[in-house]
Amino acid sequence: MRKLYGETQPGFWIDGYFFDDTKVKDNRQLNVHDLDQISKAHPVVVHHRGGHTSYYNSKALEMANINRNTPNPPGGTYDRDADGELNGRITDRARAVFNNVGKRPTFTEDQTEQRNRDGLAYISKQFVRYGLTSVHHEGGDLSALQHVRRRGDLRHRVSYEVSGKILDAMIANGIMTGFADEWIRFGATSEHTADGSFSERTMAISRPYLEITPPYQGNVTETQDDLNAWVERVHRAGIQVNSHANGDVAIDMVLTAYERAQRVYPQPDARPKITHCTLINDNLLRRIKALGAVPAAFTTYAYYNSDKFHFYGEDFMKRSMAYRSFLDAGIPAAAGSDFSPGPFAPLMGIQGMVTRTGWNGQTWGANQRISVDEALRVNTLNGAYASHEEAIKGSITPGKLADFVVLAEDPHTVDKAKVKEIEIVRTVTGGTTVYQA
Ligand SMILES: [Zn+2]
Numbered sequence: 513m514r515k516l517y518g519e520t521q522p523g524f525w526i527d528g529y530f531f532d533d534t535k536v537k538d539n540r541q542l543n544v545h546d547l548d549q550i551s552k553a554h555p556v557v558v559h560h561r562g563g564h565t566s567y568y569n570s571k572a573l574e575m576a577n578i579n580r581n582t583p584n585p586p587g588g589t590y591d592r593d594a595d596g597e598l599n600g601r602i603t604d605r606a607r608a609v610f611n612n613v614g615k616r617p618t619f620t621e622d623q624t625e626q627r628n629r630d631g632l633a634y635i636s637k638q639f640v641r642y643g644l645t646s647v648h649h650e651g652g653d654l655s656a657l658q659h660v661r662r663r664g665d666l667r668h669r670v671s672y673e674v675s676g677k678i679l680d681a682m683i684a685n686g687i688m689t690g691f692a693d694e695w696i697r698f699g700a701t702s703e704h705t706a707d708g709s710f711s712e713r714t715m716a717i718s719r720p721y722l723e724i725t726p727p728y729q730g731n732v733t734e735t736q737d738d739l740n741a742w743v744e745r746v747h748r749a750g751i752q753v754n755s756h757a758n759g760d761v762a763i764d765m766v767l768t769a770y771e772r773a774q775r776v777y778p779q780p781d782a783r784p785k786i787t788h789c790t791l792i793n794d795n796l797l798r799r800i801k802a803l804g805a806v807p808a809a810f811t812t813y814a815y816y817n818s819d820k821f822h823f824y825g826e827d828f829m830k831r832s833m834a835y836r837s838f839l840d841a842g843i844p845a846a847a848g849s850d851f852s853p854g855p856f857a858p859l860m861g862i863q864g865m866v867t868r869t870g871w872n873g874q875t876w877g878a879n880q881r882i883s884v885d886e887a888l889r890v891n892t893l894n895g896a897y898a899s900h901e902e903a904i905k906g907s908i909t910p911g912k913l914a915d916f917v918v919l920a921e922d923p924h925t926v927d928k929a930k931v932k933e934i935e936i937v938r939t940v941t942g943g944t945t946v947y948q949a
Pocket residue numbers: 703756787788850
């Protein structure tokens with residue numbers, strides 16, 4: 513960021529990404545004083561990898577006109593230190609005040625197109641390198657995606673999850689989930705956000721967080737009425753709804769909206785998605801099953817974020833990323849990398865789901881372990897089911913698309929703590945080798 517300081521004119525933002533408070537030497541959140549060391553003339557922000565919280569310097573706070581007397585807005589917080597001063601950490605919807613503050617680099621239309629195409633071609637290469645042949649892709653530049661496919665650089669298939677203008681256009685023009693072909697197909701909506709983040713500890717939960725004063729139960733980022741209205745509008749249009757809900761409070765709200773939509777406009781086999789669906793209980797499980805909803809819980813977190821589970825404690829972790837509970841209840845839970853917050857490597861996900869042991873050697877919620885077979889199914893057939901594509905994807909079966917990976921070793925027989933080390937020898941999409949080691 514010091515390098516960016518030298519390259520950035522005053523008044524323009526200096527941005528940092530991919531900060532993770534439990535992956536740094538001193539194991540702490542950033543604060544306003546840290547970022548003031550980068551610059552006092554520029555607005556400075558560092559975004560947490562989880563995507564729901566950011567840290568700002570004094571200049572940014574001043575430009576957004578927020579100070580110690582500014583009340584928290586709905587759905588977010590301006591965090592404070594022991595003396596009540598802003599500490600620079602700002603969560604969820606409270607960050608909206610920065611949208612129209614400071615200057616950001618601008619690009620011509622051509623530059624934007626080029627950046628989007630090159631970015632998609634790059635990530636497609638990375639996906640197949642780690643053995644992914646299909647993803648549920650949140651938004652992004654739909655025309656760039658088609659250009660990349662046209663020029664032969666799309667190596668994986670995309671269930672394109674819509675929001676904003678494209679969602680509105682679909683509703684206005686009668687385009688439903690399932691439209692287009694097996695390379696780029698309209699899937700569910702993008703995550704409609706109902707609460708905060710698991711990794712950044714802002715998800716909406718039914719008891720206060722441990723060791724936080726004043727008592728804090730996370731951020732609900734949407735009212736029940738707004739959620740009901742959005743879900744009904746999308747559901748009526750024949751588009752598969754998909755909401756982001758981490759905490760038990762938010763999952764309850766999302767289920768309430770889905771149940772209501774099915775009552776006023778019953779649709780068979782709608783498979784509404786709950787992305788993350790992290791902290792569950794028996795009542796929520798029953799309702800998910802009754803609705804035929806599909807949760808897509810975090811897969812790689814059990815390995816990658818084991819350094820954060822102590823913030824919740826073992827009681828919560830026994831009910832979090834609850835693949836054992838989902839499968840035992842007959843719920844076809846799908847995989848959710850949540851990239852970029854979580855790594856997308858499926859083998860890392862499978863190792864975590866099978867062992868519940870993290871990179872730091874800690875095991876949390878071992879009651880939620882599933883077998884290698886079950887984890888493979890979650891990462892293949894259940895993912896296909898989540899986007900209504902189980903007839904063409906998800907297993908190596910005559911008549912389905914020839915999408916598969918060749919592994920150097922059998923995940924059933926290797927040491928379970930080494931599944932993520934298995935080499936991807938070859939990735940094949942539609943019968944064509946798209947990656948070779
Ligand atoms: Zn999310």
